[in-house]
């Protein structure tokens with residue numbers, strides 16, 4: 001019988017080394033990817049537990065496998081914490097991530113070829129909100145809304161006209177690159193007017209909603225979907241919150257329609273993250289994320305960066321870098337070489353292609369989790385400005401990387417063990 005107890009380092013030094021290097025990279029860089037964060041050590045501990053060994057198809061109290069005496073309470077605690085934190089009638093904590101959560105909404109609450117509405121991907125929406133290369137754009141009649149050409153904000157009169165014209169079954173709100181407040185109430189009124197269900201995908205802003213730094217869609221949305229690892233700062237996972245009347249349809253859509261056994265180690269880690277998110281410290285963090293994003297936006301604007309919609313109300317900033325005579329991909333690569341991690345991103349009405357669009361998307365969640373505050377944003381903006389201007393100067397990028405590394409040492413990264 002083989003011995004399964006040697007450490008990762010002993011069993012697979014190649015993977016061990018790569019994980020070590022990634023840990024060091026996360027420690028030494030300014031991570032500005034708007035969908036990422038540093039989860040707590042407690043969340044990671046739950047994720048790396050023996051719960052990964054257990055199968056539990058079904059729901060608490062109604063499973064297809066024995067040995068659920070500890071799994072059932074774990075899932076029930078996660079459900080109850082989710083309901084209480086967000087004020088929801090019902091919670092399903094089993095979706096493997098955000099896309100499966102959204103898929104469950106489609107298969108649970110609509111029929112193929114039904115009309116749905118969502119923010120178009122190049123304007124900051126998500127693939128699963130009806131984009132053409134995704135199942136949601138292929139199997140449903142997807143009407144994609146765009147942003148106002150002048151303000152780059154959502155124009156609710158236009159949304160109302162579009163909804164009246166197309167009479168959708170589902171209206172999705174939420175996205176991945178919209179830096180402004182979502183007016184859930186106005187969406188709710190429109191959904192009511194046209195007899196649609198309002199689906200709020202709060203994957204990006206869940207932590208802000210939980211911490212009171214963004215209005216909650218719960219009072220008006222029929223269903224709320226989210227990932228658990230972005231501003232919410234939990235493990236990689238997903239959740240669906242809904243009104244009681246949709247609970248059975250949503251549960252059945254997740255299991256048995258789309259998924260098999262839930263990932264119990266993730267469920268436990270979600271429960272831990274939800275406990276953390278109910279604290280006053282988390283509220284302070286959520287508000288600090290927005291303060292940091294606003295301060296960073298201002299510092300960048302002062303250096304001549306062109307910010308889409310002029311700034312931000314949430315955790316993320318979308319930048320048009322083309323005035324610097326550079327495009328999104330080389331700008332992101334240069335920043336990465338300088339120890340500042342972000343992603344290139346389309347901007348509204350972008351004439352360029354997705355693999356090298358005009359913009360960059362940055363976010364303030366990870367740097368806030370490290371303890372950075374408004375007064376540190378000037379330094380971040382200065383390094384970004386220098387790196388983009390020196391995108392072809394490897395020596396200057398390396399110089400910035402070393403400065404960034406030294407700066408980061410003052411802000412210990414949560415859960416990271418680097419000496």
Ligand code: DSN
Pocket residue numbers: 034035098126176
């Ligand atoms: N990939 C996520 C993001 O970066 O926003 C969305 O699913």
